[in-house]
Amino acid sequence: MNRHLPAHRTRRHALLGLLAAGALSLAAHPARAQVAGEKTLRIVLPNAVSSGVDTITRTAQPALAKALGHPVTVENQPGAGGVLGVQTLARAAPDGYTLGVVSNNVVIFPSVIQQLPFDLNTDVVPIAVVGYTPIVLVVNPKVPASNAKEFVAWLKSRNGEANYASGGNGTILHLASAMFVDEAGVKARHIPYKGVGPMLNDLIGGQVDFATAALPSVQQHLRTGALRAIGMGTQQRVAAAPEIPTFVEQGLPGYVVEAWFAVLGPKGLPPAEVRRIHAAVVTAFADPGVAEAMARQGNVINVSSPERAQQFFKDELAKYAKLVKKAGIEAQ
Template sequence: MILSSRLLVTLFLGLFLLLPSLASAQNFPAKPIKLIVPFSAGGPNDIIARVVGQRMSELCGQPVLIDNRGGQGGVLGTDAVAKSPPDGYTIAITSAGALAISASMEKVAYDTLTDLTPVTLVAIVPEMLVVAANVPAKDAGELIALARAQPGKLNFASTGAGSLPHLAGELFKLTARIDIVHVPYRGAAPAVNDLLGQQVQMAFLDLPALLPQVKTGALRPIAVGSAERAPTAPDVPTTAEAGFPDLRIENWYGMVAPKGTPKEIIAALHGLVTKAMADPAVKEKLSQQGATLIGDEPEHFRQFIADETKKWAKVIKDAGVETAK
């Protein structure tokens, strides 16, 4: 009888402590949500966040305020989320670089899987391999043959050292066993400009950044790094079709919250964002940007981040990429 009484008291206390968070989750959101985008306005990360955030706002009846905090390849804005109160009112949609690559390249102030709480993988955007108009190669086989005939003579552009486009090029070098030289830029726009100016010969970049120039014929597409052909570029083969099934290269963007955010709030955020992503208008707008919406469960996203971290850490090691750690 004494044991039963103690058990009842324990259960009562547990329920009493749980009630505030349950009530908070039921009322969530009760004020505006700040959605940090760790890049400047206009890029793929920003576009995805604005389209999804607008629909979230319509669904929940509270403003979802976009806060662009660029710097250090997405690290600074992501770190701002890690240091925010764990109440669900400061979150981010951030990138593969900030969540799964940067920690292998440099010292960062946060650990993705301990200082942040994954909410969901929002979208995947394939990387496209293109060549400048003066490069004679028409497909992957011809490009590799050209690179092997001129070791160290062909350059590939990226959006910066340690960025996904950089590591995509390094993985291409390893997979195809070729010697090409990395040329880092501060973003996609200057990289594309020098591709158009034929200062560099090739690049892996987010498909949306290349699509306008590919459609006009100013840049020649070689392959996309997705499992299936991109609907916005259906004539471009996948890297697997080009003979490289292990050259799967996709950028991705996911929602995270600060460590310690209550599970009930994470569940509320997950329900809100996945409902927004399921909207046909949202799907249509983002498919035009080459993005595929995902919307997985938090634990699945956590494992996805862990797997991607291991994948790119191995590429960095195997390619001998110089790091700042």
């Protein structure tokens, strides 16, 4: 993936959304070795059930538990567009028993929400950017289009009356769809939902026309025909879904969006615990079963160092501030 795009193209590219990767840790105190396995670790997801982050985290959950020697629970806290989940993480004790798995959404929050109950620069500790997941634009089967050319023509014929869904106002899926509308030179109305699950329910039911989503969250619906894929927001076709063409090859070279997922800890997490958690993430995602599942879902795993993750978050905060401004989304 190209991380050195010229400025005019950077405005049209986003490292997306979706989605998610999990991690756990052990508590940082002398008794740690003596109580291993006695206390449950929780992974807080500021994302709804059925989201890309949720799918990826639950897939890796058993391997993560094994790598750290503790039982693991996954808690979905998508309230307030995901702000509630990040707030829970930010207020957690830095003992290694509460971690978060997040998507691009978290670096968008400061640009779309006027008063956040946390400071992303100081209240959380990036531990690892785990990888990336493909973003696909999907439509309700009633939409009379099966490729980008037909879809853009249909949108133009609707004169702005077509609508698209997202998992919430200002989320990465909102931005991904807004960027498509901008790239295609069309108009469409945005309808935000409280999470990816409700968004997909109404998209399948025909209440909305289209949406962008992480591939893992819609693979089953594509197989059953409940949804139809128009194109993939990647530079090249994805091995997990080679039948879906990219928008680049369909004449929209500026539309490339990729969703990343990362592991965070609360502020004050000791450096030794950061390293321990990071090592567990590397081990868990190298597990053959997890690696096979990630490939099947189309995810690209490339676990960053803690140092790289921390710089990455700073860069992404600045990047999305520009994208939000370009998309015309006002802070609320």
